[in-house]
Amino acid sequence: MLSRVALRSAAARQSTALVVRGSATEVGGARDEQNFPRPVRGEPGKVRLGFVPEEWFQFFHSKTGVTGPYTFGVGLATYLCSKEIFVMEHEYYTGLSLALMVYIAAKKAGPSLAAYLDKEVDSIENQWNESRTDTIKSLEDAVEAEKQAQWRAQGQELLIQAKKENVLLQLEAAYRERLMNAYTEVKRRLDYQLEKSNVERRLSQKHMVDWIVSNVTKAITPDQEKQALDRCIADLAAIAGRK
Amino acid sequence: MGFGDYPKEYNPSVHGPYDPARFYGKPDTPFAQVKINELGGWLARRNKSPQAIAGAFSRAWWRWQHKYVQPKKVGIAPFLQLLTGSMAFFYMINYGKMKHHRNYKYH
Numbered sequence: 520m521l522s523r524v525a526l527r528s529a530a531a532r533q534s535t536a537l538v539v540r541g542s543a544t545e546v547g548g549a550r551d552e553q554n555f556p557r558p559v560r561g562e563p564g565k566v567r568l569g570f571v572p573e574e575w576f577q578f579f580h581s582k583t584g585v586t587g588p589y590t591f592g593v594g595l596a597t598y599l600c601s602k603e604i605f606v607m608e609h610e611y612y613t614g615l616s617l618a619l620m621v622y623i624a625a626k627k628a629g630p631s632l633a634a635y636l637d638k639e640v641d642s643i644e645n646q647w648n649e650s651r652t653d654t655i656k657s658l659e660d661a662v663e664a665e666k667q668a669q670w671r672a673q674g675q676e677l678l679i680q681a682k683k684e685n686v687l688l689q690l691e692a693a694y695r696e697r698l699m700n701a702y703t704e705v706k707r708r709l710d711y712q713l714e715k716s717n718v719e720r721r722l723s724q725k726h727m728v729d730w731i732v733s734n735v736t737k738a739i740t741p742d743q744e745k746q747a748l749d750r751c752i753a754d755l756a757a758i759a760g761r762k
Numbered sequence: 763m764g765f766g767d768y769p770k771e772y773n774p775s776v777h778g779p780y781d782p783a784r785f786y787g788k789p790d791t792p793f794a795q796v797k798i799n800e801l802g803g804w805l806a807r808r809n810k811s812p813q814a815i816a817g818a819f820s821r822a823w824w825r826w827q828h829k830y831v832q833p834k835k836v837g838i839a840p841f842l843q844l845l846t847g848s849m850a851f852f853y854m855i856n857y858g859k860m861k862h863h864r865n866y867k868y869h
Contacts, residue, residue: 548776555777555784563833570842608863614849625838637835644834 569625769817783824 565573579588599605771786796804808814830840853860 548773550778551776552778557778558781558828561828561833563836563839564829566830566837566839566843570839570846603864603866606860606863608860629838633837640834 781824783821783828785821 567573567576576588579591583590596605600607768780769786771788772780773786774780777786790807791800791804793804826840826843830836830843
């Protein structure tokens with residue numbers, strides 16, 4: 520029972536918190552850049568005498584001129600001291616000596632300390648900006664690389680075209696080689712046929728001659744041989760007698 | 763408006779990022795432009811609740827911060843201002859004791 524009460528009160532509190540939170544965001548409206556510009560980090564305000572705001576001098580300037588504020592300050596100090604409204608007890612002289620020490624320290628060590636601190640500020644700012652500038656630079660490099668890659672891809676297209684032409688040349692060469700091959704094969708067969716027919720004719724001629732010679736020699740009888748021999752001898756004798 | 767809340771008038775969608783040095787309510791005549799005879803009415807219109815007074819001090823503090831302490835390269839000015847201000851403050855709160863150190867009875 521008690522836990523339920525606690526739960527309910529917690530829920531109620533949460534809802535009011537939501538309402539309070541919502542009141543800021545629910546109202547809505549357009550962003551007013553004119554009257555509520557985004558705050559920017561400005562330059563430090565100008566001061567005189569180390570700490571007095573410049574504006575206070577400007578406030579005097581229109582009425583009393585340049586020396587007015589100094590006159591006012593010195594006059595006020597004189598009044599306060601002379602009436603002892605400003606009481607110069609022992610701590611006042613301590614303050615004077617401290618002020619002198621602060622002045623000397625600021626004049627002696629101030630410029631070098633300021634230079635050192637300015638350098639530190641710059642280095643810290645650079646450190647904080649470094650990742651951003653590095654990222655920008657890397658992205659620009661990536662864009663450059665992408666352009667390079669696109670240029671290379673265009674080169675690839677040229678290369679592919681050249682390869683296609685090369686393949687066409689190879690096909691042409693293969694075609695011509697086969698054409699030549701067919702020509703030589705046909706020529707070889709025709710040569711073979713020619714040679715074959717030549718050989719056949721030669722063989723048949725030779726065979727015919729052999730046949731004729733053998734038949735002729737076979738047809739010569741011993742009588743005829745004898746007659747021919749005799750005839751030869753007679754011819755030889757006739758030739759010899761004529762000599 | 764409890765502790766740590768933004769002022770009621772602050773509306774992020776209109777005013778953008780919150781500037782602690784800025785008054786988001788309806789602006790009245792600036793104090794520097796108030797005529798002497800209007801001063802009573804001007805003071806009567808001021809919100810004198812503790813929250814509003816604390817808010818005014820907070821805005822003054824942040825205005826000082828933004829102008830003299832938070833810029834990137836500040837000099838010795840904010841330190842001297844703080845020193846002078848604290849000297850004046852402690853002089854004021856100790857003034858009752860300081861009075862006994864007066865040297866002259868009559869002026």
